[in-house]
Amino acid sequence: MRPEIEFSEKQVAIIQAAEKLFAEHGFDGASVRDIAQEADVNVAMISYYFGSKEKLMEAVFEKKSNATRLKVENLIADKTISPLQKVYVLIDDYVDKFIHQQEFHKIMLREQMINKHTPIAALIHELKKRNLESIKTLIAEGQKTGEFKRNIDVILMMTTMVGTVSQMITSQHFYKTLNNMEHMEEMEFQRHMRKRLSTHLKNLFKKMITNE
Amino acid sequence: MRPEIEFSEKQVAIIQAAEKLFAEHGFDGASVRDIAQEADVNVAMISYYFGSKEKLMEAVFEKKSNATRLKVENLIADKTISPLQKVYVLIDDYVDKFIHQQEFHKIMLREQMINKHTPIAALIHELKKRNLESIKTLIAEGQKTGEFKRNIDVILMMTTMVGTVSQMITSQHFYKTLNNMEHMEEMEFQRHMRKRLSTHLKNLFKKMITNE
DNA sequence: CAAAATCAATTAAACGTTTGTTTAGTTTTA
DNA sequence: TAAAACTAAACAAACGTTTAATTGATTTTG
Numbered sequence: 001m002r003p004e005i006e007f008s009e010k011q012v013a014i015i016q017a018a019e020k021l022f023a024e025h026g027f028d029g030a031s032v033r034d035i036a037q038e039a040d041v042n043v044a045m046i047s048y049y050f051g052s053k054e055k056l057m058e059a060v061f062e063k064k065s066n067a068t069r070l071k072v073e074n075l076i077a078d079k080t081i082s083p084l085q086k087v088y089v090l091i092d093d094y095v096d097k098f099i100h101q102q103e104f105h106k107i108m109l110r111e112q113m114i115n116k117h118t119p120i121a122a123l124i125h126e127l128k129k130r131n132l133e134s135i136k137t138l139i140a141e142g143q144k145t146g147e148f149k150r151n152i153d154v155i156l157m158m159t160t161m162v163g164t165v166s167q168m169i170t171s172q173h174f175y176k177t178l179n180n181m182e183h184m185e186e187m188e189f190q191r192h193m194r195k196r197l198s199t200h201l202k203n204l205f206k207k208m209i210t211n212e
Numbered sequence: 213m214r215p216e217i218e219f220s221e222k223q224v225a226i227i228q229a230a231e232k233l234f235a236e237h238g239f240d241g242a243s244v245r246d247i248a249q250e251a252d253v254n255v256a257m258i259s260y261y262f263g264s265k266e267k268l269m270e271a272v273f274e275k276k277s278n279a280t281r282l283k284v285e286n287l288i289a290d291k292t293i294s295p296l297q298k299v300y301v302l303i304d305d306y307v308d309k310f311i312h313q314q315e316f317h318k319i320m321l322r323e324q325m326i327n328k329h330t331p332i333a334a335l336i337h338e339l340k341k342r343n344l345e346s347i348k349t350l351i352a353e354g355q356k357t358g359e360f361k362r363n364i365d366v367i368l369m370m371t372t373m374v375g376t377v378s379q380m381i382t383s384q385h386f387y388k389t390l391n392n393m394e395h396m397e398e399m400e401f402q403r404h405m406r407k408r409l410s411t412h413l414k415n416l417f418k419k420m421i422t423n424e
Numbered sequence: 425c426a427a428a429a430t431c432a433a434t435t436a437a438a439c440g441t442t443t444g445t446t447t448a449g450t451t452t453t454a
Numbered sequence: 455t456a457a458a459a460c461t462a463a464a465c466a467a468a469c470g471t472t473t474a475a476t477t478g479a480t481t482t483t484g
Contacts, residue, residue: 010459028240032444042461047445106325112382113318125386132390155390156412159383160376164368167375170324174337178344178367200368207419222433244470254435259471 011049013039019060023104027057027111057107058119064104065127068097076134083142084210090135091161091201098165099190109166132158139209148209157208161201168197223261225251231272235316239269239323269319270331276316277339280309288346295354296422302347303373303413310377311402321378344370351421360421369420373413380409 007015017039021030032053036043050056071093075086098105111120135154142148168175172193176182181189219227229251233242244265248255262268283305287298310317323332347366354360380387384405388394393401 008459028443031442043444044446044461045459048460053444109325109382110322112386113321115385117385121385125389128383128386129390153412155387156376156380156408159379160372160412160416162383163375163377163379164372165375167371167378168368170321171340171371171374173327173329173333174324174340175367177337178341196368200365200372204372204416204420208416220433240469243468245468255470256435256472257433260433265470 008049010039010041010045014041014046014049014056015059015063017041018056019064019104022057022060022107023101026103027053027107054119058123061120061123065123069127069130072131072134076138083138083145083147084206086138087142087205087209088202090138091205092198094161095165095194095197095201098169099194102169105166105169109170142209146211149211152209157205160204164201164204165197168193222251222253222257226253226258226261226268227271227275229253230268231276231316234269234272234319235313238315239265239319266331270335273332273335277335281339281342284343284346288350295350295357295359296418298350299354299417299421300414302350303417304410306373307377307406307409307413310381311406314381317378317381321382354421358423361423364421369417372416376413376416377409380405 014035017035018030021035021038024030025034032046033043035056036046046053046056050059072090075089075093078086081089108124111118112124114121132154135158139148139152139154143150143152172189175193176184176189181192184192226247229247230242233247233250236242237246244258245255247268248258258265258268262271284302287301287305290298293301320336323330324336326333344366347370351360351364351366355362355364384401387405388396388401393404396404
């Protein structure tokens with residue numbers, strides 16, 4: 001296990017600025033000069049503290065992935081709701097998170113697209129593996145109670161969930177013009193997308209995993 | 213309708229080189245110098261003939277999208293197979309194309325991720341809209357024969373198909389290590405992926421669109 | 425018909441910009 | 455006073471694009 005690293009005030013400012021600008025403009029789109037300006041810090045401080053832009057990205061990602069991991073593990077451990085309800089919460093959480101942090105998730109998608117084994121790809125890998133394990137135990141739980149059927153392909157099930165949401169976000173401009181929603185307020189459109197994605201995925205998952 | 217443009221020998225060489233290198237290294241990853249070398253042509257010829265790297269990409273994309281459009285339209289018009297079989301063929305074709313031209317499809321994904329209304333995004337947009345129309349008529353056909361049920365959300369259905377395949381390709385390295393397949397031959401792994409994706413999507417679609 | 429002019433094709437080289445990073449100092453802190 | 459924090463400036467590499475000159479072929483002209 002990695003020891004927790006203490007960050008100074010300026011380091012935190014840099015990480016926050018990076019998180020914001022990476023999320024808004026992507027990894028390549030946010031230059032170190034932009035980030036330094038946003039954090040009100042000299043450009044050289046980024047290399048000084050983090051070594052490189054890439055390492056800075058790792059720090060940002062590590063911060064975010066810890067939160068995600070905890071949330072999923074707490075959901076699985078919850079004894080007050082049924083396995084199917086947990087799956088529904090999982091879907092809603094994922095849809096919400098992706099919609100509200102679109103640009104940041106796009107960075108993750110881009111990073112996974114590269115075949116290179118970058119440190120960031122390794123971190124994403126680690127997070128996904130952990131979450132997949134949690135979800136497998138959740139499915140097993142549902143199978144024990146008889147709610148879920150046998151022979152569920154959990155990996156492809158998750159691939160479909162992540163893929164559907166990603167694709168929806170990725171092609172949202174296409175979706176907008178297709179439904180004459182260009183004029184719609186951004187917030188309203190996000191609510192619409194959230195609802196429609198959630199409904200679609202819950203229907204899909206119910207058919208995939210339950211006995212009728 | 214756009215008039216067909218005649219390309220000289222060198223222009224064709226450039227387009228082919230670009231198609232190859234874009235597919236192997238992505239848009240940013242393939243420099244104009246690399247492309248010029250591959251086509252055995254001076255760097256300046258790219259700007260001279262196509263105006264810019266971006267415009268070159270448009271030419272490459274346009275060439276490819278014509279083939280796709282024709283294939284889908286021919287499938288829909290086929291009177292020898294049932295609507296459900298057509299959907300299955302559609303799935304297989306899409307899975308195959310994506311698997312065999314992974315890097316090129318990644319370019320399309322990246323291009324759609326950018327919110328900017330680039331000319332390439334517009335071309336993708338156009339192609340997708342056309343294909344979506346074809347598929348809607350296919351679904352309507354199946355509904356008329358009673359094979360398919362009413363109230364099918366075609367847009368989200370396609371989002372799930374495209375998204376699932378994209379996500380599988382995008383995270384294939386993760387998938388490999390998860391199943392201890394790092395050692396597997398690339399061709400064999402592709403066959404495996406193709407089969408598993410195809411099966412999963414056909415199951416999914418059958419449940420989504422048919423009455424039982 | 426041959427010479428001259430015109431135009432597209434082609435080239436090597438340079439341009440201008442942007443990028444992440446490093447250097448060589450200076451200031452602050454302990 | 456020594457180490458850490460911080461800075462302005464320069465650096466080096468890569469990129470897409472443009473320039474200016476040359477070649478080759480085709481057309482115009484005398």
